[in-house]
Amino acid sequence: MEFTIIVNLLETLGLNYVYTSQLFDAVQFDFQKTPKGLIYLTVTDVYGEPPINNKWYTMIIKDGMVIRHASVGYHLRYGDNVKIAGDQLLLTDGKILRLIKDGTGKVTETINLNTLGGNSDNYLVEGMDEDFLLIRSNQQGFLIMIDRKTGAKTLLYKALFDVEQQKYAETNDLPFFGDNIIVRFDPKV
Template sequence: MIRNRVFRMTSALAAVSSLVLLLYVPAPAGAASAPSSASNAPAAQSAAIANEITLEHSGFRENGTLYISLRDLSSYLDLQLLWNPDKESLEVTGLYQAVSLKSGQAEAYTASGGVITLGGETLVRGGVTYVSDKLFSKAFGIPVSWRGGSTFSIPYASRYVLTRADRQLFWLNREYAVLYSGRSGMVPRYAGAVQAHDLDWVSMSARRINDGSYAVDIHNVSGEPHLSNTRWRLLITEGSVIRQAVTHYWNPRMYGLKEDVFAFQGNLVMMGGTTLRLVNPDGHIYKTYNLADITGIDDAYAVEAVDTDFLLVRTFQKGTLILIDRRTGHSVTLYRELLSAEDQAWLEAYPDTEIDYPGDGLSYAGREGDALSFEWTSFVKEQKVHFTYNLPPFIF
């Protein structure tokens, strides 16, 4: 009843190829890092030769002014856009300069109180905001040449990964792994260096913890042919990186490995290899778990659930879900408790070195009282099954 592994291998390789394409973030690294603050934008220096780009919307001239879609071009220039409802203005924030714009006005206002004359009003047409090309040359030091239609030329190559949480903005330099952060409409400042190298196919996200603290997650795929996955979680408090955790997964097989849960009872979940820490927003370590010591398995882990009395963690190589009693430190490998003897034998006979090795397939669905719910699809018959694991008053 075991599946044909040639078919499984072919399907898995196709899936991995598709995943790789989805993960790819095409932006070459540059050579310079931004200072913590600047009152004037420096001349464009990211690319010695102008890069020709095609935007979604065409440019046009009106009353002698060249107009360009602000959102389209900003993504190529490492600029972040955010509407300020209190001031009814659009904020354009870069590493060296931040300005605000209003529809119908021919000026941009800098974070330091300066005024930049654009030579043409900011226009909104068909839901698209168009600005004068002078915004980019005067405010950000990047001249833009129009080649006709939607084709433009810029002496700049994107070198940052961008994200935001509410009004807090973040930039990660691809080459030097340096993080910058600041409020929208303000020039950002240096937040810290990430313990990273070989940033290649990289993505980043951020979440707000409280008024002064944020968590930033970074995921990188590197190597040739991109077999290494690395995850970072950074704790940023009052504008500085005060803690960071990193886990390396030396294999392209990431199927079924979920992102680490975010937090529990106000403590940030920070997974570093085999060490799990629950960290207060101020950086104080509330609790530390050495998962290799607890489980006896020296592997990279992902954290799927944290509750008052238990943890659910998954090993990377074996792909098995493990329940840990937070009070006693004992652990249970759940598939041995929930799956039939036949299914356990099927899984244990399947080499975990194969790219399509499925892991145990158990998915945590929540708890009701002391009953933990799990969803599972059988290996051979592909039937969906619901399991319940009951926690006694004192586990084990």
């Protein structure tokens, strides 16, 4: 299936956007209206046999036009990139994270994830606040907490797991490498 189907859908919605790419298997569309009226569209394509690859196409739409976009692919890594933190929209290609002002679409900050994570890889952005950033390398799979003020980084499995659990996280490859730490944010807390 061609990505042009999405373009046709966007044109039907009155959005003008030209972009072609290949879509393969299980495709999901997620439209999210931001607090200040932008639309954050994520198209997810999970593919392979078994389905171990996923590609995300993200678009930020303002007044019927795509004003920002990115795409990123992951292999043997599942989860979601955070989309909104405070009044900022987050847009990543796995290597660079752009913080975008809700309402205007202006890029307010660009963060090099490879520099922060220490590896040339695609990173998931699993959490962000004024004080911290949570990223996970696709290949290694370890959740890293970055102090946004000092730049200090903490491998969370080293801080949270005992020695035996650390060794397991470092050597186990089923279903994929990594620490399997899942972070859930509750806005009520």
